[in-house]
Amino acid sequence: MEKEIIIQIQDLEKTFRTKSGDVHALRDINLEIRKGDIFGIIGMSGAGKSTLVRCINLLEKPTAGKVIFDGIDISGLEDAELRKMRRSMGMIFQQFNLLMQKTAEENICFPLEIAGVDKRKAKARAKELLELVGLSDRAKSYPSQLSGGQKQRVAIARALAPNPKVILCDEATSALDPVTTNSILSLLKDINRKLGVTVVIITHEMDVIEKICNRVAIIDSSHIAESGSVEEIFFKPQTEAARRLVYPEGDQLTQFGPVAEQACWRIVFDGNSSFEPVIAGMVLECKAPVNILFADTKNIDGKAFGQIVVQLPEDVDIAERMLKYLRSKNLTVEEVRGYAG
Amino acid sequence: MLDSQMIWLLVQGIGETLYMTLGATLFSYVIGLPLGVILVVCAKDGIKPCLPVYRVLDVIVNLTRSIPFLVLAVWIIPFTRLITGTSIGSTAMIVPLVLAAAPFVARLVESSLLELDKGIIEAAQSMGASNFQIIWKVMLSESKPSLLNGATIAVTTILGYSAMGGFVGAGGLGAIAYNYGYYRYQTDIMLITVILLVIIVQVMQGSGNKLTSHADKRKI
CATH class of the missing domain: 3.40.50.300 (P-loop containing nucleotide triphosphate hydrolases)
Structure with missing residues (x-):
């Protein structure tokens, strides 16, 4: 009520x-x-x-x-x-x-x-x-x-x-x-x-x-x-x-100009448990490194909010597996080009 | 020379000077303090803005302050006589002293109250204080050290004015310096009165400063 x-x-x-x-x-x-x-x-x-x-x-x-x-x-x-x-x-x-x-x-x-x-x-x-x-x-x-x-x-x-x-x-x-x-x-x-x-x-x-x-x-x-x-x-x-x-540093996204030519992925955290090491879990599972370009997450009452922008490996198969892994964790993942923000 | 008669004259002179100074300071505050408060309260960013009142008082204060004291003292003799029944002597002198000092006191009070942080007044308003409570319990109470400091300035200035009163028939040390030191060429008497005046001012300034710093809880 x-x-x-x-x-x-x-x-x-x-x-x-x-x-x-x-x-x-x-x-x-x-x-x-x-x-x-x-x-x-x-x-x-x-x-x-x-x-x-x-x-x-x-x-x-x-x-x-x-x-x-x-x-x-x-x-x-x-x-x-x-x-x-x-x-x-x-x-x-x-x-x-x-x-x-x-x-x-x-x-x-x-x-x-x-x-x-x-x-x-x-x-x-x-x-x-x-x-x-x-x-x-x-x-x-x-x-x-x-x-x-x-x-x-x-x-x-x-x-x-x-x-x-x-x-x-x-x-x-x-x-x-x-x-x-x-x-x-x-x-x-x-x-x-x-x-x-x-x-x-x-x-x-x-x-x-x-x-x-x-x-x-x-x-x-x-x-x-x-x-x-x-x-x-x-x-x-x-x-x-x-x-x-909410993201006062949001404009920094545009600072990675040259890297951003390649496909990058934005992972949006909207209330998942902040205790779960998602990115580390993904790397261990897929046995390939990712490049984190930008991260701004906040912990509110044990829930994670924010976003992380990563560059996935060029190997399409591994990238696919990674995306699958992230989606299985109920995270929203979207491709970003040129960090339009 | 400095015989017992002269000493008695000087003691009397000190008494008259103190009487005029303190009496005039008291009445100057009776008039000047409310005047200063009204100037602050009615100003554009005061707690009860009232520009017509502010402007009229502002002009009156400025006008009175621009008349030289001796001119004022002579000019208002009829008024002095109306109030005290006489135009000579220490009591009569208090009238022009008050008229000259009250606007000065009003300005001193005004500037003391303006020093006060506006936020404190806002806080009192947020608690539901009435304007009267704000004036009494916030503005005057919080400005106490600054008001005391102003009073010290006022009392020493009025002392200076009172010495000028010797020219227009008031008593006091000023009159002694004038009558004996100047007219009779008794330079020793002149010197003594000057020294006495300096001592009185020093004592007043010193005790004023002490009172001010004792009252100020911002510096402990």
């Missing part, structure tokens, strides 16, 4: 008026985010993804269209109601945006303080959250005394303080090193699982999507190019924008 929808975006549009004319930041955006999803929105810089996430909590007012949150059209709310609604939508940022003159604990208490929660209750909640994000010993530290990853943990705790239903992450890991990124991503996944909070992630890194998202929308030049489950998008990217993100 499909889970219920928590955020629904209908025909959303955002136009910025500038001196040099109107800029259409978002056009014709339709999205459905379900309860408990970790929903990724990915796009290149300038595609409009930051504007899109700000339209969800109405930090940016959409020019047209609706944002329905938990059954209520929030695009038409009065200021006071809007502020109340925002308490059920936490947000974390690339630059953390912590209050620099307040301790970690005071930062986490801050959203509760502005919501008028009793000080003692707020402190107890902060303690609980510091524990959840693994920073119990840093309650009295100021942001300047924390590392980037720790700052983002405080920011996550702060976003969680008012018990939100959704957490919006605007490039939350883009300012962090890869190791810290992973730990923040697993913290988000943890929170999603433990607390059932829906997570919306804006990013330009496919890695982030791969690691924790279950659904993804690809935004390209102001509109949604494609959306669906992460596996679907990896398996069969339908649009140019999606292919560019």
